[in-house]
Amino acid sequence: MDRGRFIAVVGPSGVGKDSVMAALEAADPRFATVRRVITRAPEAGGEDYEAVSETGFARMEAEGAFALSWRAHGLAYGIPVAVEQQLAQGHDVLANLSRGVLRAAQLRFPRFVVLSLTAPASVLAQRLAGRGREDAAEIERRLKRSGFPIPGGLPVIEVDNSGALDDTVAAVRAALQPASA
Ligand SMILES: Nc1ncnc2c1ncn2[C@@H]1O[C@H](COP(=O)(O)OP(=O)(O)O)[C@@H](O)[C@H]1O
Numbered sequence: 001m002d003r004g005r006f007i008a009v010v011g012p013s014g015v016g017k018d019s020v021m022a023a024l025e026a027a028d029p030r031f032a033t034v035r036r037v038i039t040r041a042p043e044a045g046g047e048d049y050e051a052v053s054e055t056g057f058a059r060m061e062a063e064g065a066f067a068l069s070w071r072a073h074g075l076a077y078g079i080p081v082a083v084e085q086q087l088a089q090g091h092d093v094l095a096n097l098s099r100g101v102l103r104a105a106q107l108r109f110p111r112f113v114v115l116s117l118t119a120p121a122s123v124l125a126q127r128l129a130g131r132g133r134e135d136a137a138e139i140e141r142r143l144k145r146s147g148f149p150i151p152g153g154l155p156v157i158e159v160d161n162s163g164a165l166d167d168t169v170a171a172v173r174a175a176l177q178p179a180s181a
């Protein structure tokens with residue numbers, strides 16, 4: 001079986017990264033999502049993640065448990081090395097990444113694509129408020145970060161997620177045909 005692609009899903013907070021990833025996985029068995037390790041309280045909700053303490057995260061990092069790790073929003077995030085098994089099984093693996101680690105991800109994964117999701121600022125604000133995971137001050141901080149650039153020279157597929165989730169799923173599946181790089 002051919003090794004799958006590592007698909008880095010990026011975009012501003014609230015754009016719909018986790019929702020699009022879950023919908024793609026539900027719509028097409030070719031896709032698998034990465035369960036991230038995060039120093040976020042276990043009951044925060046949203047995506048399915050492994051909640052760990054700062055100490056636990058540091059220990060995992062030192063032991064080489066992560067293919068990629070980074071810090072953002074006052075949290076630490078890790079992509080478990082088990083992602084290699086998902087890729088070896090032939091899955092196109094979707095991982096919610098910081099735009100700041102894309103270059104490192106490209107070096108780490110030979111078959112690498114960036115899925116950049118977009119939506120207007122007004123939609124982001126509305127969705128973050130609707131999600132209800134962060135308070136108003138944290139939402140404000142996340143909105144300020146929305147213009148963070150994607151480094152140049154990467155293979156990027158840009159898809160608008162301001163409309164219906166089904167339309168986004170169809171657009172991504174069309175753009176990521178199995179035969180394409
Ligand atoms: N296409 C969409 N249409 C309507 N609501 C959406 C859409 N995509 C995501 N949402 C909602 O927007 C909020 C933020 O989505 P989420 O997937 O958590 O974004 P991100 O992971 O990029 O921060 C959630 O409440 C989610 O249900």
Ligand SMILES: O=P(O)(O)OC[C@H]1O[C@H](OP(=O)(O)OP(=O)(O)O)[C@H](O)[C@@H]1O
Pocket residue numbers: 010011012013014017018072073077096097098099100142145148
């Ligand atoms: O460097 P950036 O591209 O701005 O990304 C910063 C962080 O934001 C997202 O995290 P998280 O999923 O916790 O937040 P979100 O759902 O609000 O986007 C993303 O996965 C990064 O960890």
